[in-house]
Amino acid sequence: MQRYIHYAATLCTLLILLSSCGRYQASENYPPAGDEFVAANDLSQRFLQTLKDGGDASSVVTQLETYDPNVLAADLSNREQQLAFWVNTYNGMVQYLLTEDPALFDDRGAFFSTPRFTVAGHLFSPNEMEHGIIRGGENRLGLGFLPQFFPNKFERTFKIKGGDSRVHFALNCGAADCPPVEIYRPETYNEQIDNRVTKYLAKHSEIKTEGGDRVLYTSPLFSWFRGDFRDQGGIDEFLINYGVLTESDKDVSRQYTDYDWTLKTGIWAEE
Template structure:
């Protein structure tokens, strides 16, 4: 028998929550466990970026789907939707913006194109945010819109391979290079988070890495519109 004072496994909780959402199961018990976790226990478990990426990506994607089920009409007011303090983790009320911009993007302001830091992050945010931001999160986070990437269940031992796969898969369908005109058409995510991707230089490097453009090419960039039509339940097919 597991001792009663053993803290729950945070990674397992995040995975089980996302699986419950995907399968239409009752997630209230899992939400309660996340809410009542001791913050020091959680911090000790999330001791590196692979673990933090896994926990917060799974949590964010599950929370979006739950909020869409609970208050679908709120989605028409997106700033209210993403700013709602709708979830509690280790005793701390959090919004989707808190998780994405504060924790996963390491305290970057959402409207700053990836260049502006929040000068007053919370103590919780400072403790749990990534040490090194990873631009590939933008191909893993699903905010409920039709233009969002599909949702996968992330695992710490596979997180970098999974993020690379998610990035390649998303760009293979959402980016297009016209070699005749030397123009690459990109998802609007690149414009919104230009600084996250390292500006033009970093974007070109990523596009080369993913095989969207040929090495050494320097195309003009055009940014596609974003389809905000609601598309809940977009999960990567089970193997």
């Protein structure tokens, strides 16, 4: 009898877990009635623009906190909308938190792993937003080869399927070597991020000749997230696509430079 009770308890636990792992359903009443409704991407752009202008972003932060997750699911209806919103929101979160309290960066591990920012009722750490949503539910330590095994309901709903390796050159984590913050718009997202990748890699990549061998020195972002670049055929193909290498350069070896983790907020993309 005890064995059956144990099995029944285990089954109930599994059913509870499964029921909590559903997804938010896109609201059928979209857009909501009322003049006060603001589309998610408009809000994320306003967030960054307010921070860039040195204004008080607290009201925008509150709007992001209280956004209805079912409305958010309806509003982010394609990849460009999803990517623009979450990249903007991640960058805004980091700028907002570190501008309010720069001392948070004294312990980077705690800063990235501690939930401090709420979107649509879900409390996020920077790690959770980057890996659970923007990278499509990838394990933080999996180098892009290992998914998260137990995503929560919010991640299951909003994670960007397949991710986008280009975001590594758009996400600003508050350090000196991070990419500059740009305000992304869904309708121009691809053009904007392609331009951002090209500019970042041009600045952070160099081919040198050493002892008769040619060596490419480039960003350690490729090493940390190497599996993510499979979406463009791998690191070499990515580097060719963005003008760092040519087809004849595939035999060069790669060395990854050190990353400057000095705190530096307010790095905005040039117009």
